[in-house]
Amino acid sequence: MEPLIIVLLILTLYGISFYFKKRIVPKIKGAFGEYKVSSKLKRLNKNDYIILNNLLLKKGYSTTQIDHIVISKRGIFVIETKNYKGWIHGHENSEYWTQTIYKYKTRLRNPIKQNWVHVFALKKILSEYQYIKYYPIVVFAGNGKLKNVTTSLPVIYTRELLRTIKKTNNPEYLSHHQMRLIADKLTQHNVTNRKESRNHVKKIKTNVRERQKKENLKICPKCGNNLIIRKGKYGKFYGCQTFPKCKYTLNIY
Numbered sequence: 001m002e003p004l005i006i007v008l009l010i011l012t013l014y015g016i017s018f019y020f021k022k023r024i025v026p027k028i029k030g031a032f033g034e035y036k037v038s039s040k041l042k043r044l045n046k047n048d049y050i051i052l053n054n055l056l057l058k059k060g061y062s063t064t065q066i067d068h069i070v071i072s073k074r075g076i077f078v079i080e081t082k083n084y085k086g087w088i089h090g091h092e093n094s095e096y097w098t099q100t101i102y103k104y105k106t107r108l109r110n111p112i113k114q115n116w117v118h119v120f121a122l123k124k125i126l127s128e129y130q131y132i133k134y135y136p137i138v139v140f141a142g143n144g145k146l147k148n149v150t151t152s153l154p155v156i157y158t159r160e161l162l163r164t165i166k167k168t169n170n171p172e173y174l175s176h177h178q179m180r181l182i183a184d185k186l187t188q189h190n191v192t193n194r195k196e197s198r199n200h201v202k203k204i205k206t207n208v209r210e211r212q213k214k215e216n217l218k219i220c221p222k223c224g225n226n227l228i229i230r231k232g233k234y235g236k237f238y239g240c241q242t243f244p245k246c247k248y249t250l251n252i253y
């Protein structure tokens with residue numbers, strides 16, 4: 001064989017194994033951890049807890065993925081699952097945590113911080129339920145040992161999960177009906193697959209483009225009538241011809 005072909009072959013194999021290690025293996029590990037946790041959660045009483053697994057929520061142009069949500073009468077548990085080996089070290093406020101296997105150290109994103117992002121996304125979607133309490137929980141579902149994790153929030157092993165959920169002693173203030181409504185609302189916001197989420201982004205972009213096109217032609221994007229120059233308190237601007245029926249306005253640049 002030509003030396004060049006051999007080099008190319010080696011590079012290709014190297015690329016494939018790199019991709020497998022970086023992309024495929026973490027996905028399989030992650031899915032396994034999530035499976036372990038969701039089968040644990042199934043044991044919770046269906047009348048008292050509603051469980052939603054693997055939610056992909058729209059967040060403006062992007063999406064955020066939440067491993068598990070448990071809606072209870074006392075509030076909402078937001079669970080982030082990690083599947084790691086080795087020893088885990090980390091602090092509640094630091095950006096990264098470390099995983100040590102023998103003397104090899106790798107870093108991981110602070111899962112508590114990751115989980116706060118999920119809580120904020122939920123708060124935004126459930127903004128009409130201002131009084132709801134959120135309980136973020138990080139679960140280590142692999143063989144990893146939590147060695148030096150300093151936090152005021154629960155960072156636990158899978159076997160402690162149900163106990164942690166049940167021992168929360170905030171008063172019960174949500175009815176089963178309200179829990180159902182919350183679950184329905186979150187399910188409505190769930191983007192069931194990645195393709196749909198890409199389409200969602202595409203659609204928003206097309207809408208913006210179409211609006212700009214109409215604005216350039218001085219056509220009201222809202223109702224299709226003409227935009228005409230109007231004078232207001234703060235100077236001239238474009239307004240819809242049919243005002244006050246349509247209140248669309250556009251700045252003059």
Ligand SMILES: [Zn+2]
Binds near residue numbers: 246248
């Ligand atoms: Zn209009």
